[in-house]
Amino acid sequence: MxxxxxxxxxxxxxxxxxxxxxxxxxxxxxxxxxxxxxxxxxxxxxxxxxxxxxxxxxxxxxxxxxxxxxxxxxxxxxxxxxxxxxxxxxxxxxxxxxxxxxxxxxxxxxxxxxxxxxxxxxVPITSATIRSPAAVLIENQSSTSLTCEASGSISTREWIKDGRFLHLSDSVSLSMDNRTVFIRPVHSSSHGTYQCRVSNPVSSLTAVLHLTVNYGPYNTSIIGPSATSPGQKVTLQCTAVSIPPANFSWAFNGTDTHVNTSVFVIEKLESKSIGNYTCTARNMVTKKENSAVLDLRACSTAPCWSFSALVISAINLKGLI
The missing domain is CATH 2.60.40.10 (Immunoglobulins)
Incomplete structure (x- = not known):
């Protein structure tokens, strides 16, 4: 140099x-x-x-x-x-x-x-599915897993439940690669629609699975008047939170009425119709039941104010015999 x-x-x-x-x-x-x-x-x-x-x-x-x-x-x-x-x-x-x-x-x-x-x-993503073991799931008794399968180059997997990103908890976890969701055990909140969105920079697909979790019945209630005038027609409606929908039965003052629908109708209120009406909701999958009681009275003086009553049971769940 x-x-x-x-x-x-x-x-x-x-x-x-x-x-x-x-x-x-x-x-x-x-x-x-x-x-x-x-x-x-x-x-x-x-x-x-x-x-x-x-x-x-x-x-x-x-x-x-x-x-x-x-x-x-x-x-x-x-x-x-x-x-x-x-x-x-x-x-x-x-x-x-x-x-x-x-x-x-x-x-x-x-x-x-x-x-x-x-x-x-x-490689563009051309198919996506969610696999889950075929089983009847019962709240607090069963566990399950959801596996997201897809063809193509997978860059990301995102899990969504009922329109929101999946919330992880002590009972809900993910595999290291986000491919599988583990639910141990299932709860009533586990019931719903799950989506797995797989994507790469050139394509994306979403797989959908509806997961059924059997639970309840909870919050059994009777909607109807708690007091009305003699001679009036009375309609009592029984509801319960249950998957699958609950079966209903009615008892009057402890005696079976043989009415097995959610609605109990008294065509004409008489003195013999006054008393306690019990609605029992039963879930035939979970084998549990829950009841609510309405004390129906007649007005003794005029005017008779009829009003709607919402009676919610505090009876604990119990297994069906």
């Missing part, structure tokens, strides 16, 4: 040999198998054509353009080069196209410029 050239000048000259900041987007770019992608540079069309434009992939030149274009055989008919800006289009993508691409440009009278960008090629 010439001792008359300062080191600082040498370093400046060397640093200007290859410059190329921001001539390509930061990336990575995403493409779908069978699709196309374009590597677009930020360069404007120069006054004089570039002396040379070349692209390499994993250190192998795939196209070099000087006075003519030389294309690597594996990329023939799959690439198009915009020689004016250095932009490249790659078609008929395959997974093996994933990796780093390097652009090298030699301008006419300028400094060599180099840019690099990574391409990730994904």
């Amino acid at each position: 010439d001792k008359g050239i300062p080191w600082a000048v040498v370093m400046i000259l060397l640093s200007d040999v290859c410059t190329g900041e921001n001539i390509l987007p930061p990336g990575p770019l995403s493409g779908a198998v069978g699709g196309r992608v374009k590597f677009t540079t930020s360069l404007s069309r120069p006054e004089s054509p570039f002396l040379s434009v070349s692209w390499s992939f994993k250190s192998v030149n795939i196209i070099t353009s000087t006075s003519t274009n030389i294309t690597e055989p594996g990329h023939t008919n799959r690439i198009s080069l915009d020689r004016a800006t250095g932009s490249l289009e790659l078609r008929n993508l395959v997974p093996e196209d994933s990796g780093e691409y390097t652009l090298t440009i030699i301008p006419d009278g300028g400094l060599q410029r180099i840019g690099r960008i990574t391409l990730n090629v994904y």
